[in-house]
Amino acid sequence: MNQTDPTLDLFVTKAEAVSATVARVASPQDAFAYAVDLCDRKEACQLLVSGCEADLSAEAEALCDTKQTKVMAAPELPPEEHAALSTLCADKGIELTARDLRDHLAGIDIGVTYADFGIADTGTLVIDSSSEQVRLATMISEIHVAVLPRSRLRETSYALEAELRGSMQQSPNYMAFITGASRTADIERVLALGVHGPLELHILIMEDA
Numbered sequence: 001m002n003q004t005d006p007t008l009d010l011f012v013t014k015a016e017a018v019s020a021t022v023a024r025v026a027s028p029q030d031a032f033a034y035a036v037d038l039c040d041r042k043e044a045c046q047l048l049v050s051g052c053e054a055d056l057s058a059e060a061e062a063l064c065d066t067k068q069t070k071v072m073a074a075p076e077l078p079p080e081e082h083a084a085l086s087t088l089c090a091d092k093g094i095e096l097t098a099r100d101l102r103d104h105l106a107g108i109d110i111g112v113t114y115a116d117f118g119i120a121d122t123g124t125l126v127i128d129s130s131s132e133q134v135r136l137a138t139m140i141s142e143i144h145v146a147v148l149p150r151s152r153l154r155e156t157s158y159a160l161e162a163e164l165r166g167s168m169q170q171s172p173n174y175m176a177f178i179t180g181a182s183r184t185a186d187i188e189r190v191l192a193l194g195v196h197g198p199l200e201l202h203i204l205i206m207e208d209a
Contacts, residue, residue, distance in 0.1 A: 007120045014123030018180025020201045031204045032085040035145045040092045044070045045107025070094045074112040075133035101136040111141030115148040120155050129176040144198040151208045
């Protein structure tokens with residue numbers, strides 16, 4: 001982990017330049033512990049209930065003040081990894097879901113996915129998002145935690161051409177290229193994060209077994 005790797009160093013520099021947080025982990029268990037700790041330390045997504053400014057009953061007032069249980073979405077994990085993450089979440093009172101993410105559109109705190117590749121010269125993640133559950137986890141979560149195996153890091157997008165060609169010939173296909181947290185400057189040229197997607201992107205570089 002301490003060896004000098006110019007491609008890795010470049011990826012970290014470029015990813016951090018677009019507001020991503022990059023950390024290194026030794027195993028999936030370490031990655032899951034990172035995600036659970038992050039979720040435990042943040043405030044739960046708040047339900048924004050319309051009409052709370054009106055003169056309401058005590059029951060309705062209570063609903064306006066309610067914050068939902070913290071929710072973590074982790075679709076497409078191998079069964080043994082899902083079980084390990086589920087145990088960590090249960091210890092912290094976090095609800096873990098892997099499917100039916102549309103039922104949680106009111107607020108997913110953390111979305112955990114694996115990245116298929118990383119592109120060093122732009123700090124970009126490449127994620128096969130053909131699964132709707134993966135797409136939702138990476139797009140509607142307040143914080144996206146992406147685990148990138150170190151061996152899947154490439155220097156440029158051109159180095160991925162052959163590998164992506166095979167994947168993109170399969171149908172249906174949805175290959176997402178994610179660079180940093182969601183951002184826009186459409187409104188009066190003021191940069192805003194989290195408008196079209198997660199407020200934060202955490203990339204965990206995982207050492208290969």
